[in-house]
Amino acid sequence: MAVMRLAGLLLAGGLVLSGLSLGVASGHEESDAAEGSRALSEADPPPLDMQQVEAGRKIYQEYCASCHGARGEGQPNWETPNAQGELPAPPHNAEGHTWKHSDAMLYRMVSEGWRDPFNKTRHLTMPAFQDQLSSDEIRDVITYLKTLWTPEQRQFQWEETQVRGGFPAPSAASTSQPDGARKQNAD
Numbered sequence: 001m002a003v004m005r006l007a008g009l010l011l012a013g014g015l016v017l018s019g020l021s022l023g024v025a026s027g028h029e030e031s032d033a034a035e036g037s038r039a040l041s042e043a044d045p046p047p048l049d050m051q052q053v054e055a056g057r058k059i060y061q062e063y064c065a066s067c068h069g070a071r072g073e074g075q076p077n078w079e080t081p082n083a084q085g086e087l088p089a090p091p092h093n094a095e096g097h098t099w100k101h102s103d104a105m106l107y108r109m110v111s112e113g114w115r116d117p118f119n120k121t122r123h124l125t126m127p128a129f130q131d132q133l134s135s136d137e138i139r140d141v142i143t144y145l146k147t148l149w150t151p152e153q154r155q156f157q158w159e160e161t162q163v164r165g166g167f168p169a170p171s172a173a174s175t176s177q178p179d180g181a182r183k184q185n186a187d
Contacts, residue, residue, distance in 0.1 A: 045158035056144025068092050072148045085120025092145050099153035104165035106142045139167050
């Protein structure tokens with residue numbers, strides 16, 4: 001498994017380097033002066049809303065930390081399948097790969113759950129939280145995760161979001177819930 005991931009990373013790295021060399025050869029590199037004085041633009045990730053970050057931190061501690069670690073460190077040996085053939089919960093901090101996904105993909109994973117394609121079993125290894133968390137709470141958790149990444153990772157994730165999509169529009173149900181109101185199970 002780790003070999004397959006490494007091969008993918010090497011391929012992606014080669015493509016990035018190819019793109020960089022094409023950019024330099026075609027004269028698209030930024031000047032040092034322009035780079036140093038660059039102001040916040042659409043190319044930069046927006047500042048994080050600290051109320052969302054704090055709300056997301058609390059939700060993360062309640063719903064996510066038991067698998068992904070109190071500080072987003074993931075489970076030990078998260079890149080090695082366990083006895084059932086499943087990969088343990090990955091880290092969400094800078095050591096993991098969460099930052100490589102767009103907001104839309106992260107939202108979908110939290111809302112609908114996720115089965116790692118490398119796993120040998122068919123069940124969801126990441127449970128769905130759409131029945132426990134509102135849309136706003138899912139957004140808050142993802143916003144909190146962004147505080148665990150390096151500035152370069154935040155930039156990459158922002159660019160991925162620009163290409164692949166952001167959070168879905170809030171539904172009428174999530175906007176009508178009072179702040180902090182969690183969905184109740186139908187059970």
